[in-house]
Amino acid sequence: MKKYDKVLKQRRQKRDSSERIVDFNPIYHNFCDQEAKEQASRCLQCPVDVFKDIMINPSFCRIGCPLNNKIPTWLNKTYDGDIRGAFELSNEMSPFPEILGRVCPKKGLCESSCVVEKCEHRGISIGEIEIYLNEKAFDEGNIPDYGKDKNRKHKVAIVGSGPASISCATFLLQAGIGVEIFEKEDRCGGLLTYGIPNFKLPKNTIERRMSWMEKAGLKINKDVEIGKDISIGALEENFDCIFLGIGAPEGRSALMENEYANGVYHVMEILTTAQKRVFNQDFESSILKNKDIIVIGGGDSAMDVLRTSIREKAKSVTCVYRRNKESIPCSKTEMTNALEEGVKFVFNKAPKRVLVDEHMNVTGIEVAQTQVIVNEDSGRSTLKINDDMLLHVKADIIILALGFNNKMFDFYNELDLKLGKYNDILVNEKQETSHKNIYAGGDVVRGADLVVTAALDGRTAAFAIKEKLGM
Numbered sequence: 001m002k003k004y005d006k007v008l009k010q011r012r013q014k015r016d017s018s019e020r021i022v023d024f025n026p027i028y029h030n031f032c033d034q035e036a037k038e039q040a041s042r043c044l045q046c047p048v049d050v051f052k053d054i055m056i057n058p059s060f061c062r063i064g065c066p067l068n069n070k071i072p073t074w075l076n077k078t079y080d081g082d083i084r085g086a087f088e089l090s091n092e093m094s095p096f097p098e099i100l101g102r103v104c105p106k107k108g109l110c111e112s113s114c115v116v117e118k119c120e121h122r123g124i125s126i127g128e129i130e131i132y133l134n135e136k137a138f139d140e141g142n143i144p145d146y147g148k149d150k151n152r153k154h155k156v157a158i159v160g161s162g163p164a165s166i167s168c169a170t171f172l173l174q175a176g177i178g179v180e181i182f183e184k185e186d187r188c189g190g191l192l193t194y195g196i197p198n199f200k201l202p203k204n205t206i207e208r209r210m211s212w213m214e215k216a217g218l219k220i221n222k223d224v225e226i227g228k229d230i231s232i233g234a235l236e237e238n239f240d241c242i243f244l245g246i247g248a249p250e251g252r253s254a255l256m257e258n259e260y261a262n263g264v265y266h267v268m269e270i271l272t273t274a275q276k277r278v279f280n281q282d283f284e285s286s287i288l289k290n291k292d293i294i295v296i297g298g299g300d301s302a303m304d305v306l307r308t309s310i311r312e313k314a315k316s317v318t319c320v321y322r323r324n325k326e327s328i329p330c331s332k333t334e335m336t337n338a339l340e341e342g343v344k345f346v347f348n349k350a351p352k353r354v355l356v357d358e359h360m361n362v363t364g365i366e367v368a369q370t371q372v373i374v375n376e377d378s379g380r381s382t383l384k385i386n387d388d389m390l391l392h393v394k395a396d397i398i399i400l401a402l403g404f405n406n407k408m409f410d411f412y413n414e415l416d417l418k419l420g421k422y423n424d425i426l427v428n429e430k431q432e433t434s435h436k437n438i439y440a441g442g443d444v445v446r447g448a449d450l451v452v453t454a455a456l457d458g459r460t461a462a463f464a465i466k467e468k469l470g471m
């Protein structure tokens with residue numbers, strides 16, 4: 001160990017862009033045994049638990065990870081070749097480490113808090129090793145512990161099956177509590193399944209976890225919407241507690257003239273149907289094929305839909321972003337991947353109006369030139385939109401990728417839930433809502449956020465429910 005200055009940091013290798021744009025398969029190759037061992041050997045093995053109580057603002061990988069994953073210990077075990085030990089430890093705090101290793105924006109979390117990252121050497125490839133050790137353990141026949149043989153006398157209903165719900169179900173099952181999931185879609189996973197594309201997160205990772213949980217006693221009801229097919233009151237009558245993990249599904253508007261024209265879509269409409277086509281192996285019927293596509297927005301979901309459009313054989317794919325290149329909020333890795341795959345970027349252009357023909361079909365978009373102005377004293381930047389400098393860009397399809405808002409679900413009134421000003425459900429530190437025995441977590445509480453924070457909320461709620469039920 002401690003070879004951070006002798007072994008160079010390495011990331012997973014990527015498939016060549018010409019090869020990867022013709023399918024939806026993952027673009028990265030996982031580490032092999034030697035790469036994982038070498039990269040794990042770079043860890044300093046900081047004694048996080050010793051220092052965290054005596055340092056002000058300590059910065060270690062474990063503290064940067066919202067789940068407080070036992071990272072140095074499982075890195076050490078990976079280095080020693082004790083894969084089963086590393087696997088058990090990495091599953092102790094995390095409900096699905098092999099998924100989080102793939103989707104976490106690690107540069108803002110564990111990896112940026114790594115002590116080695118703060119000196120001139122680059123930090124440890126934590127996510128990559130997290131994927132490697134779990135996949136290796138699965139290949140060797142290891143299965144996560146879901147309390148298979150426990151006697152489940154208490155029952156909890158979970159509404160939704162996204163990462164917050166899967167996490168809550170994981171820790172409840174482990175505690176010996178019966179769990180029943182109600183999901184309105186035809187598959188489990190929430191945005192893990194129908195948001196994040198397969199080339200970033202292969203869907204068998206979710207299906208695999210759900211099937212192990214089912215074998216341990218989890219009941220799953222798909223195509224069932226709470227508030228429509230079953231009332232929330234019926235759940236209250238039949239279960240000890242309820243967890244709400246129903247996400248933040250409302251796509252934001254661009255407030256443009258003609259925004260409801262034929263050919264304007266929200267990012268989730270495109271991503272969900274694209275993933276359904278991947279499940280059905282139907283790669284020809286896409287509405288994006290041979291079309292000029294413009295995506296408005298610069299976040300990670302914009303990158304996902306731009307790269308999906310390339311794979312759906314669009315004629316051209318362009319990202320229009322209001323600010324300059326330096327301000328784009330998506331991860332730099334995702335932008336590089338998009339550029340490699342043929343996406344064009346147009347910066348400093350604000351959308352003003354959808355251009356349409358006489359049948360209200362999209363023909364293009366009118367954008368205004370913008371300028372980022374930085375105040376030299378405060379360092380704050382503002383955006384100046386020059387309405388006299390307008391430009392028309394041709395497009396057949398416009399996709400809005402401008403973020404998400406919480407939705408006011410009808411059953412909230414029935415429960416008289418306390419809500420925040422953005423219709424977010426208010427909870428305490430145990431994820432308890434204002435309504436007795438009802439817990440909530442993930443995007444429905446935080447607004448659009450991250451998989452790992454949803455996982456944290458689900459875990460916190462499960463521990464609180466366990467305590468309440470005296471388990």
Ligand SMILES: Cc1cc2nc3c(=O)[nH]c(=O)nc-3n(C[C@H](O)[C@H](O)[C@H](O)COP(=O)(O)OP(=O)(O)OC[C@H]3O[C@@H](n4cnc5c(N)ncnc54)[C@H](O)[C@@H]3O)c2cc1C
Binds near residue numbers: 160195301443
């Ligand atoms: C395109 C896209 C890409 C993203 N990429 C990343 C990424 O790379 N990394 C990252 O960390 N985060 C990413 N995110 C954010 C992340 O996916 C979310 O923060 C996370 O999924 C939230 O989890 P959740 O469980 O709260 O909700 P969701 O994942 O939204 O799941 C909610 C579930 O509840 C179900 N549901 C809703 N209402 C009902 C009802 N009444 N009855 C039954 N079921 C119901 C929904 O169908 C859904 O399955 C991305 C988001 C998007 C949109």
Ligand code: SF4
Binds near residue numbers: 094101
């Ligand atoms: S869960 Fe995310 S933040 Fe935590 S160790 Fe894994 S990749 Fe890092």
